[in-house]
Amino acid sequence: MNSYESPENKLVKEISYIMNEPINANRIETIYHYTSLVSFKKIAKTEKMFLTDFRFLNDVEELTNAISIFEDCVKRSEGKYEEKFERILDVDIRSISGMTAYVSSYSSDPDNLLLWKYYARTPKNMGCNFSINVEKYIRKLKSKFITIRIGKVIYDDDKKREIMDRLIGAIYASWKKGNTMISDERFALMISFFVKTYGIFFKNSAFKDEREVRVVRSLLDNEDENIEFRIKNGVSIPYITAPILYDKEERLKMILNPKMQNADAVKISVIKFMEKKGFKKIDVGKSKIPLR
Secondary structure, three states: OOOOOOHHHHHHHHHHHHHHHHHHHOOOEEEEEEEEEEHHHHHHOOOOOEEHHHHHHHOOOOHHHHHHHHHHHHOOOOOOHHHHHHHHHHHHHHHHOOOOEEEEEEEOOOOHHHHHHHOOOOOOOEEEEEEEEEHHHHHHHHHHOOEEEEEEOOOHHHHHHHHHHHHHHHHHHHOOOOOOOHHHHHHHHHHHHHHHHHHOOOHHHHHHHHOOEEEEEEEEEEHHHHHHEEOOOOOEEEEEEOOOOOOOOOEEEEOOOOOOOOHHHHHHHHHHHHHHOOOOEEEEEEEEOOOO
């Protein structure tokens, strides 16, 4: 017996495929989180990662980059579609709220000079990164949370425009069929939802050397019971947590800041600490970057 699937659900599945495919991180085997040794110890102790409200990340163009790309695609498509559909595309995405994205950042590069300087920099260069198996991480996170995504950040503007053009095309094709079960207002809301949900994986090309992979969880504005705050540089920063879900039988790899002076002592300390936490296989080494 065939089960009925609404036009809206079909459209959501089609658009999800269009938006998911370019950010798919399944072909990346390992990702690395750059941080301080103090923060690493907290992560290992609590077995939780912070996901920060996207509005408090270091890129001032977070999400606005994707919205600008979408608006540019709409402008370039003027005259291509019927006037009624173009009014749907004219939705003011910036004014529609209701959901906030929380982000945890990683890199596919295990030894990145830019990341050492920016994210693992401390007064005594006591920074590090540690490895995470992508396949296992995705599987375990999705078993815990429905509204969580892991994906590669897209930096190339042409690629971003291609994705947004495909989004507009899919919405138009469904609208053109005369799906009366989906109102024009609903089409507009769907456009806003997908631009915001997947646009969080768009960043300015100036950041391309970071080779970032993101874990993103979206929360509705009324789901504020999960939000906590930490103080950084005098600012109260909203965040949520997600379990790191480490398999303690798999090999943990850690690389230490290239400028760390007492790396040998730190290596011994980290191995002892992680053994106490139940890890069996621990590789700790210093960055190969010859930085004075």
